[in-house]
Amino acid sequence: MTSPAPVVLVFLDPAFPNGRLADASKPQLMATDQGAIRGDGVFESMLAVGGSVRKLQAHLDRLDSSALALDLENPGQDRWRKAIETGVAEHRMQHPAPSPADDELVVKLVVTRGVEGAGSPTCWVQVSPVGAAGRRQRETGIDVILLDRGHDSGVAERAPWLLMGAKTLSYAVNMAALRYAHKQGADDVIFTSSDGRVLEGPTSTVLLAHLETSDDGAGGNRTTRRLVTPRLDSGILPGTSQGALFNAARAAGWELGYGPLEPQDLLEADAVWLISSIRLLAPVNHIDGKEIGTPAIQKQLTAELNELFAGIQ
Amino acid sequence: MTSPAPVVLVFLDPAFPNGRLADASKPQLMATDQGAIRGDGVFESMLAVGGSVRKLQAHLDRLDSSALALDLENPGQDRWRKAIETGVAEHRMQHPAPSPADDELVVKLVVTRGVEGAGSPTCWVQVSPVGAAGRRQRETGIDVILLDRGHDSGVAERAPWLLMGAKTLSYAVNMAALRYAHKQGADDVIFTSSDGRVLEGPTSTVLLAHLETSDDGAGGNRTTRRLVTPRLDSGILPGTSQGALFNAARAAGWELGYGPLEPQDLLEADAVWLISSIRLLAPVNHIDGKEIGTPAIQKQLTAELNELFAGIQ
Incomplete structure (x- = not known):
């Protein structure tokens, strides 16, 4: 049992053009979300170095193509870019890297089919530190x-x-x-x-x-x-x-x-x-x-x- | 877009011997739960007729065997039985069936690997009506x-x-x-x-x-x-x-x-x-x-x- 790594969450939400920051220490997903109960969704994992996400376009394109394969509605890339910026900036502000060489973050994008019957996907950005084992x-x-x-x-x-x-x-x-x-x-x-x-x-x-x-x-x-x-x-x-x-x-x-x-x-x-x-x-x-x-x-x-x-x- | 079916949620929680009722209209899952972001968990779907779950023992046994295949810790069957009883009773009280012939409920059991690093699974019972298409x-x-x-x-x-x-x-x-x-x-x-x-x-x-x-x-x-x-x-x-x-x-x-x-x-x-x-x-x-x-x-x-x-x- 290890203490959880500091996580920043940003949900894509039409009411928040730059994404909606959400408290990662509290439940934020519906238990009836089809991502949670059927693995019915797609994702990407990206690396941000010094605050800049590497290969962002290639990841956004692959997210689009994964979503297409699953007939999932995926918000436009602009909305993702803004939410990613919000999440990375927030994480670097809340949890500054101890040194420039350590300024690496995992940026995960998730799209689920949402709650059954609701007809809209659940989309969020999760920002967290890179694990020691991988490095x-x-x-x-x-x-x-x-x-x-x-x-x-x-x-x-x-x-x-x-x-x-x-x-x-x-x-x-x-x-x-x-x-x-x-x-x-x-x-x-x-x-x-x-x-x-x-x-x-x-x-x-x-x-x-x-x-x-x-x-x-x-x-x-x-x-x-x-x-x-x-x-x-x-x-x-x-x-x-x-x-x-x-x-x-x-x-x-x-x-x-x-x-x-x-x-x-x-x-x-x-x-x-x-x-x-x-x-x-x-x-x-x-x-x-x-x-x-x-x-x-x-x-x-x-x-x-x-x-x-x-x-x- | 259809209005969501009435759902009752009961989480397995050591502090609540009969399970912890949770509001299904609010987020109840952590976005970092490995069930939600990796489909890393197991489940069962059972039918309750007139408040009684059919083939309960066979489902509990299969849940155990699925969990074993995934090296997942699964609470004892007694805890599941109590949470199931709580969930079915609550659903029938809150949303009585219009007629005895309609008194059918889907009872879903879910075990996820929980939040990464937390070292404990997330377990819940979801009770909802049987969909019209299946019937x-x-x-x-x-x-x-x-x-x-x-x-x-x-x-x-x-x-x-x-x-x-x-x-x-x-x-x-x-x-x-x-x-x-x-x-x-x-x-x-x-x-x-x-x-x-x-x-x-x-x-x-x-x-x-x-x-x-x-x-x-x-x-x-x-x-x-x-x-x-x-x-x-x-x-x-x-x-x-x-x-x-x-x-x-x-x-x-x-x-x-x-x-x-x-x-x-x-x-x-x-x-x-x-x-x-x-x-x-x-x-x-x-x-x-x-x-x-x-x-x-x-x-x-x-x-x-x-x-x-x-x-x-």
Whole structure:
């Protein structure tokens, strides 16, 4: 039992153009809200650094597309932007970061289907500090196990009702997979499909890299860096961090690739990461107990990608 | 937009041995509750007729087993029983049924993982009237479409982290499948597995029946009634109504069977139903537009099973 982290809540409310601040220490949701009793809603989790939300547009766009997949009414992006500004400013005022390096906040956006029969969604912004575990894992790396996600990699295209590309509130399985991993002494999970493809983490996207040195034809050596992620049409959530990092890496001369990937590809990579908006790049040290890549190359590539990622707005 | 149905809420609270009544017209849940933001919890929906909850023990047992699958702490059944009594009595006092035939209430039990870091679950009982649509469909029957559930029928055994046999709050896919059916002009869904097996409805269990008349060897006829449901180990939720009805049907001389079932078995049955705790037996008139069974036999078997089911406590 730990004391709860300081949380700021801002509800989207037509009567409050900049959002309605609400006391997070008191109940604010109806027990009959369909988000609460059916996981019927969508969300985004974003990182604010020094008061500025990273990849805001990509997150707002993905929230729109998740809401569309669930036939959920979603307020306009302008209303979200104002409520986010209100929440981040309020949190930084109420709970100033002890140092500029600690000025990181999780900004969560939630849209639920609201109370049954009321016909309007419930929408809010939740601002809270970044947990210590996530920040630590950026440095130490993580141990991962592979777990079967139960479906094949073609399901998203043939069965839209399974909401594969939407970030819904129905995260019980993602949480159960993480608990299962923790019981095995691991930190995280990479899901695989029933047809043997690498999919994603419960709350992250999978990346791998290869470093190849070849003759440059002029007596010297040429180093190629190649960054690969699973195919986006394999029933996974399109990662906003993966998307932004791929753009930055391309501009820096990296080659890019999109699966299909199999577990063997992870074991043969020079480095593997789970990337997400809050924890950022978490280097994968072991998968099912097997060491991944070589520590020196993993360290070098992680440093390079972190630098590229730090430049993303 | 419809006016909300009258709801009574009773929270499980150690300070209130019979449960704590709470105003359902006001927010009662923390926005940071992991049930609300991750669908991380479990539930049951039960029917109270004339103030008495049907199959209470089976529901309490399934709630325990769902909670166990999610590593959720669940208060003892005695505490649930008292809170249920409080909620049902309060609803019947505040909102008496217009006639004894209308004295039906939905009693929902919810357990969430609570607020992150708080270390204790949030548990409540919600009592509300039975919706008109469900009651009507018991009489009129329903049209159903088959939808791919994405996984094969063996997944529950090999991947416990997918929580296949637990009734979790993560119902976004179930709700999306129902919306998909409604857009096609259908009332409900029967999920199939990727290996072609009949699984379950989004909120119900599948039943089919065969009526066979054979020579009794003494110059007369002998009628055999056979009731079949999908295999319970095929990644479906064990139905409390199916379980109770099977016991009653066995006692009344029906033969019982457990799949595997394929869609063709549904099309060749004399009658098909979706059975659940609130809507009870809903006769299936069409599946993917094809008429099921013959109306006269369906009507006769539905009447027989309804009579058996009415005797269940």
